[in-house]
Amino acid sequence: MGWQIHWLRVLSNKPPIDSKIPKAVVSRLSLYLRELQQLIREGIPTISSTKLGRRLGFTASQIRKDIAYFGQFGYPGIGYKCEELVAEIRSILGTDRTWPVVLVGCGNLGQALLGYRGFSTQGFEVVAAVDVDESLVGNTIEGIQIDRLSRLSEIVREKGVRVAILAVPSEAAESAVEAIVDAGITGILNFAPVTLALPKNIGLVEVDLARELEQLAFSVLQKDES
C-alpha cells in the first residue's frame, strides 16, 4: 500500500508486452532491476534465475515467470546477462527515457522534493513548478522558477510535460488535480495525503509518507510493548 496504480482497461497490444500483466509483476521488476544493478556494481556479469532468486528470496520459477511476461531474456547455461537485462527492464518500465515533469505545490514538501536528485536519475526531469500561493510565484528553487497554477496548461504545452508530481496539502488536492487533468497530463505521482479519483486514462502512483510514518510508529510501539 502507500502506492497504487490505476491500470488502463484497454492495454497496448504491441508485442512483446502482455496485456494482462499483474501489477505485482511490474513491482517485482523494480526489485530485479535493483538487484541486477547491484550485481553489476559487484562485477558479476551474468546470473542464473536460481541465484538471483536466492539473493531476493524468490523461487527461480517465480523470476523466470515474471520476466517471461516481457520476452525471452535468459541464455541456456548462462542465465541472464546483467547489463542486457538491466537495459531491457529499464526500457520495459520506461525509465530509459526522459520524462519532463511539473511539480504542483511548492510548499515544504514540494521544495524538499525539488532538492531530490533521485527523480532525474530515474529520468524524471522537473522542468516547471507551479503553486496557487502568490507569495511563492516568481521565486526560484533549485533553478526552477515557480509559476502560477493557472498557467499549467500553457506550461504543459510549451515544455511537453507528461507527468505531474503532486505535493499540495490535502485540502488543495481536488482543485490541483482538476487543473492537472485539464492540462492533459497522463501520469501523477501523488504525495498529497488523499485518495485521488482520476479518469482511467491517467496513471497514478501514490506515496503517502504520513501513512508510512504511522506504520513505522505502530511497528516500533509493538516492539516496545513486547
Added chain:
Amino acid sequence: MGWQIHWLRVLSNKPPIDSKIPKAVVSRLSLYLRELQQLIREGIPTISSTKLGRRLGFTASQIRKDIAYFGQFGYPGIGYKCEELVAEIRSILGTDRTWPVVLVGCGNLGQALLGYRGFSTQGFEVVAAVDVDESLVGNTIEGIQIDRLSRLSEIVREKGVRVAILAVPSEAAESAVEAIVDAGITGILNFAPVTLALPKNIGLVEVDLARELEQLAFSVLQKDES
C-alpha cells in the same frame, strides 16, 4: 510495494491490542484516520461506518471489523465520534507522541528530507543527523548540525533516539544499518533503494521512491501505447 513491515514474532499481550493484527488492517487505519481528519475539517462531528465506508470505497462491515481489533469505539445510533476516533487511532498507531529521530545520510535525499515538515506533524522530530562524509560533518542544515556516523551510539543515548531515517546510497546501506542496529535503534524508515536484512526486533518501513517512479513510468507508457 514501496513499503514493508517486519512484525515481531511475539507481540504484546497488552489489551486491547490483538496480537494477530494483519498489517493490511493497520495500513487501513491510516486511511480511516485521514478521512476522519477530513470530516473534522468539513465540520462533521460523527459518522456511521456505512457513510465512512462509502467515502472510502469499503463496506461498513469491513470498517467495523478493522476498528474492532482495537476496541469498541462506535455508539449505537450515532456511529463514530470523529474527534474521539482520531485520538484513538493516533494513540493506537503511536503518532500521538513524539519520536526523536536521527537522519542517517545527509546527501541530496537526506537534505531534502530534513526540509520536509511532515515528519514533525506526525510526531517524528529529527534531533540529529549523521554522515560518513567528512566534508558534510559540522554543516548545519535546517538547524541540525551533521555529526559523524561513528558517534551514532553516543547520540542515540544522549538524545533518546528511537527511530532512524535511512537516506544513504545503496552501496552505503549495509554499514549504515550495522551502525544503526549497534546503536540500539528500534525502528528504521528506509529511503535507500535496497532491501534490508534486519533483526526481527527492529521495525522497518521501506519507501522506495525509485520503484514508485518506475511504476509511474510504466503506467504512463501503457497509456501512451494504447
